[in-house]
Amino acid sequence: MAAINVTIWNEYLHEVQESAIREVYPTGIHGALADGLGVNADFNIRTATLEEPSHGLPDDVIESTDVMLWWGHMGHHLVDNKVVEKVRQQVLGGMGLIVLHSGHYSKIFTRLMGTNCSLMWREANEKERLWNLEPSHPIMAGIGQYIELPAEEMYGERFDIPTPDELLMVSWFQGGEVFRSCATWRRGHGRVVYFRPGHEEYPTYRNPDILQVLANACRWSARTVNIKTNDSPNVAALEPVPGATDRAVKAAQAGSGSVGT
Numbered sequence: 001m002a003a004i005n006v007t008i009w010n011e012y013l014h015e016v017q018e019s020a021i022r023e024v025y026p027t028g029i030h031g032a033l034a035d036g037l038g039v040n041a042d043f044n045i046r047t048a049t050l051e052e053p054s055h056g057l058p059d060d061v062i063e064s065t066d067v068m069l070w071w072g073h074m075g076h077h078l079v080d081n082k083v084v085e086k087v088r089q090q091v092l093g094g095m096g097l098i099v100l101h102s103g104h105y106s107k108i109f110t111r112l113m114g115t116n117c118s119l120m121w122r123e124a125n126e127k128e129r130l131w132n133l134e135p136s137h138p139i140m141a142g143i144g145q146y147i148e149l150p151a152e153e154m155y156g157e158r159f160d161i162p163t164p165d166e167l168l169m170v171s172w173f174q175g176g177e178v179f180r181s182c183a184t185w186r187r188g189h190g191r192v193v194y195f196r197p198g199h200e201e202y203p204t205y206r207n208p209d210i211l212q213v214l215a216n217a218c219r220w221s222a223r224t225v226n227i228k229t230n231d232s233p234n235v236a237a238l239e240p241v242p243g244a245t246d247r248a249v250k251a252a253q254a255g256s257g258s259v260g261t
């Protein structure tokens with residue numbers, strides 16, 4: 001089986017700017033994810049961050065990615081719209097996208113969802129219990145009845161997302177709220193996964209169960225096709241069409257492109 005090209009994108013601002021966060025993730029959230037997912041022999045892992053040229057996502061990297069993970073928070077507005085559009089086109093063409101935690105407000109997620117993706121939140125070191133709703137789904141492989149995290153940020157409903165194609169996990173928080181924590185959507189030929197845990201103050205991305213869900217999600221959403229969907233060609237008929245107008249025949253023969261019908 002060919003290796004899966006996994007690109008882990010992290011804005012990498014909290015870890016640089018705040019020493020307490022750097023203690024939790026000395027090599028950045030992307031570094032921890034690369035270590036945790038790197039034990040899987042079928043993954044070929046790259047990382048990319050906001051400050052790199054093209055945010056670490058030049059065309060050749062985006063185009064050769066089978067699945068991209070996206071962690072962002074304070075720097076959503078700093079992400080270049082041109083890069084976002086290239087990533088979006090890759091998703092529509094078949095690339096997988098796994099949006100993590102505060103990535104709910106990222107440009108790429110809100111554009112793919114078409115909704116505001118707002119939610120309630122609270123930072124109070126709360127216990128989180130993520131209940132496994134679909135044990136037979138490939139993303140839940142190896143996961144028990146629930147995953148328990150001793151301390152996390154709370155996210156509560158209502159999460160302003162379109163109804164997911166598949167809802168795999170619901171979180172319960174100590175303070176009483178619940179949240180749709182693991183959900184999937186198809187967009188074009190691509191598969192999109194949202195996975196909630198991963199606030200920067202907690203070592204959540206070293207939790208074996210969390211890493212298992214992410215590895216499963218990488219395999220489930222990895223690209224199987226690469227199909228451009230942003231062109232609408234005017235094509236010649238495969239067989240003669242007696243009723244075709246001269247204009248239609250000439251336009252198709254000239255390959256006059258995608259404007260109008």
Ligand code: ZN
Nearest residue numbers: 102153199200
């Ligand atoms: Zn957070």
